[in-house]
Amino acid sequence: MTGVKAPVFVTAMRCDMECEVIVVGGGPAGLACALGLADSGLAVIVVERQPIAALADPAVDGRAIALTHRSVDILRALGAWALIDPAVVSPLRRACVLDGRSDFTLAFDPPNDRLSEDRLGQLVANHHIRRALFAAATSGETAAVTSKLTILAESAVCDVVADRAGTAVTLSDGRVLRGRLLVAADSRFSGVRDRLGIGATVNRLGRSMLVVDVTHECDHRGIATEWFGYDQTIALLPLVGRRSSVVLTLPEDAIARLAGLEPAALAAELTRRSAGKLGTMHVAGRAHVYPLATVWSHHFAATRAALIGDAAVGMHPVTAHGFNLGLRSAASLASLVSHAAGSGRDIGASSLLRRYEVAHRIAAAPAFAATGLIVGLYTDDRMPARVARPAILRAAARLSPIRAGVSRMLMRH
Ligand SMILES: Cc1cc2nc3c(=O)[nH]c(=O)nc-3n(C[C@H](O)[C@H](O)[C@H](O)COP(=O)(O)OP(=O)(O)OC[C@H]3O[C@@H](n4cnc5c(N)ncnc54)[C@H](O)[C@@H]3O)c2cc1C
Structure with a gap:
């Protein structure tokens, strides 16, 4: 984004395209928001810097997304869930947490109530979700086609202005789009957020995650394992068949070294680091x-502007909530905007944006804080933490309301 030298007013800007809602970022959050507005009759433009081919057929990025039941419901309502091949959906039947060298396991199961099914959630590769959202936004079978949705691919936003009169977005080729509401869905290092003057607390953890699909000898039985070791965190996420997504967290230099290994050497390292819990592993994809x-x-909102997805809250992936929260933010904003449009009210009114902000803060703050506490404690290998870590797991295991509450949070967030 370029720097602004003097105040710029929307009314004084040229206009090459006009719409009502401008969404910056055609990732899952941006596309979900645009789809959520499909029935509103509003003209929506999604601006995305990647080419259309990369949106229509996204590259595999290694992420296996643990979707809550709520997220599946939202994707279903958007017409995207039906476009995901059931053969690539893996049931998440149980989640187990282990600590250090102890064999003790804290297990989370679907609660025994009306809401529950036989699973905590579903695992789907991120590229399948992104492909389905794009297909829903562009296929003839969804409402989006009858809506006024335009996707401007290969278009990078380099400047934004939002004031009471409206919003204007300048693209890198000089074109200017004008609208009544600006939605920032341009990832956790959001340039739009900076441009709007919204601050953010960014915590660079000095660690990296290596994510890779593997095949293995033993049956995972649909169980996800999160193992907080003393010098590493490793998650084993069950995929269809004898296949898992391994998510290994280590200091950045150690991950860079592992990422450079040949597949056989990497597989041996992962088998060792997972203590052979799933037997011998073979690498089945790129790391x-x-x-x-x-x-x-x-803030999640400013004058005529709202932040959704990672642009609002960039979660640590360990509790698998980033996409789920992002989808929820997109649905929540789209619903408020659609209602306002339906009753002839201003879609960029500050009262509407405040309602969105409050709702998303209530949804996101507990998960963000709890995730921060978990990461802080379970990546601390010093002696007091080593004593506290297993004690907390054992205490949580004895308190069944806590376990049931966490299970519900995992399922519904
Ligand atoms: C290893 C890993 C595992 C994860 N596992 C889970 C999980 O199990 N469950 C879960 O809920 N979440 C998970 N997440 C989080 C999830 O992947 C993210 O929360 C989600 O992808 C964010 O979507 P988004 O649309 O907000 O942002 P992004 O996917 O980052 O999309 C942003 C888009 O904006 C575009 N863009 C950016 N700047 C501009 C610009 N100036 N002009 C035009 N376009 C622009 C980008 O090209 C991109 O397409 C995981 C994340 C990681 C890294």
Whole structure:
């Protein structure tokens, strides 16, 4: 984004395209928000810097997303769930947490109530979700086609202005789009957020995650394992068949070294680091590396603008809530905006944006804080933490309301 030297007013800007809602970022949050507005009759433009081919057929990025039941419901309502092949959906039947060298396991199961099914959630690779959202936004079978949705691909936003009169977005080719509401869905290092003058607490953790699909000897029985070791964190996420997504967290230099290994050497290392829990592993895909940084935006809204997805809250992936919360933010904003449009009210009114902000803060703050506490304690290998860590797991195991509450949070967030 370029720097602004003098105040710029929307009314004084040129206009090459006009719409009502401008969404910056065609990732899952941006596309979900645009789809959520499909029935509102509002003209929506999604601006995305990637080419259309990369949106229509997204590259595998290694992320296996643990979807809550709520997220599946939202994807279903958007018409995207039906476009995901059931053969690539893996049931998450149980989640187990282990600590250090202890064999003690804290297990979370679907609660025995009306809401529950036989699973805590579903695991789906991120590229399948992104492909389905894009297909829903562009296929003839969804409401989006009858809506006024335009996707401007290969278009990078380099400047934004939002004031009471409206919003204007300048693209890198000089074109200017104008609208009544601006939605920032441009990831955790959001340039739009900076441009709007919204601060954010960014915590770079100095660690990276290596994510890779593996095949293995033993049956995972649909169980996800999160093992907080003393010098590493490793998650084994069950995929269809004798296949798992391994998510290994280590200091950045150690992950860079592992990512450079040949597949056979990497598989041997992962088998060793997972203590052979699933037997011998074989690497079944490319390893992807994600440096870890969490982000909490100080506001989720500004004049005629809202932040959704990672642009609002960049979660640590350990509790698998980033996408789920992002989808929830997109649905929540789209619903408020659609209602306002339906009753002839201003879709960028500050009262509407305040309601969105409050709702998303209530949804996101507990999960963000709890995730921060878990990461802080279970990546601390010093002696007091080593004593506290297993004690807390054992205490939680004895308190069944806590376990049931966490299970519900895992399922519904
Ligand atoms: C290893 C890993 C595992 C994860 N596992 C889970 C999980 O199990 N469950 C879960 O809920 N979440 C999980 N997450 C989090 C989840 O992947 C993210 O929360 C989600 O992808 C964020 O979506 P988004 O649309 O907000 O942002 P992004 O996916 O980052 O999309 C942002 C889009 O904006 C575009 N863009 C950016 N700047 C501009 C610009 N200036 N102009 C135009 N376009 C722009 C980008 O090209 C991109 O397409 C995981 C994350 C990681 C790294």
